[in-house]
Amino acid sequence: MPELPEVETTLRGISKKILNKQINSFEPRTEKLRWPINKNLKKFLKNKKVCSAERRGKYIILNLSKGHLLIHLGMSGKLRVFNKPTEPKKHEHWDINFTDGWTLRYTDIRKFGALIKIDTKPDQHKLLKNLGPEPLGNSFNGEYLFSVTRKKTRPIKNLIMDANVVTGVGNIYANEALFLAGIRPRKQSRRLSKTNCEDLSRAIRQTLTEAIEAGGTTLKDYTNASEAPGYFKKELRVYDRGNLPCLTCGAKLKLIKQANRQTVYCPVCQN
DNA sequence: CTGGTGACCTGGCTGC
DNA sequence: TGCAGCCAGGTCACCA
DSSP states (O other), X not given: OOXXXXXXXXXXXXXXXXXXXXXXEEEEOSSBSSSBOOTTHHHHHTTOBEEEEEXXXXXXXXXXXSSEEEEEOTTTEEEEEESSOOOOOTTEEXXXXXXXXXXXXXXXXXXXXXXXXXXXXXXXXXXXXXXXXXXXXXXXXXXXXXXXXXXXXXXXXXXXXXTTTSTTOOHHHHHHHHHHHTOOTXXXXXGOOHHHHHHHHHHHHHHHHHHHHTTOOOSSSOBOTTSOBOSOGGGOSSTTOTTSBOTTTOOBOEEEEETTXXXXXXXXXXX
């Protein structure tokens, strides 16, 4: 579910509601999500203040008065902040309760998300230290993409979905960006021209930016921190449209399986 | 080093 | 209706 725009939308939704608040208690209701939840986390979080919140790729980092908390939403995770504690339902795996009565609650049907305490500098954590540049940042551009595609034999879609090449581009937006750039997903990375790389980096930036402005994509059940759906779905041109006509030329969109993921492209518009 | 695959987990949908 | 089988937005760990 959550790709970069959904994570960004979530972060914006929770930030102002939790900033500068002090943590009263942490209540886990599961032993583990993707990894076991650190047993010292209750103690670690007690009385800590949330100084700032930021995003790195699809990770949310809460910077505390001492230490950091790393949150990943996996495939189905959601964060919500509310001030009237309700009885936690199934799949609502943890709460961070603040001293003013507000609660940050995590819901995740598939338990692919993560909650990790970090004592050192976050960017040196093994999950973060190898991440590629932010697709919306200045260091991600055609020149960068050109340099990392040289000598790479793997398909370009696999490459841009590799978080160590560029972080935050998931399946939906990889499909969309490749369509926008007119490049076939299976094209070998090293075969991309300089122009291809410039088009693709621009397409990735544009796709993500538009999705953030729309509040993320809602496919099945994504909602933002206020439980509102995202409105980007109506903007999707290829994802989830296999065998339907291309919105540009009318040709039947190809649906293939690539790297175990649904991949859709237009055989006419993309080369 | 590079690249491909399995695994994690649950629910929803399809088709028999 | 029931149920087996397949699929899903992510990505780490492991293997060749």
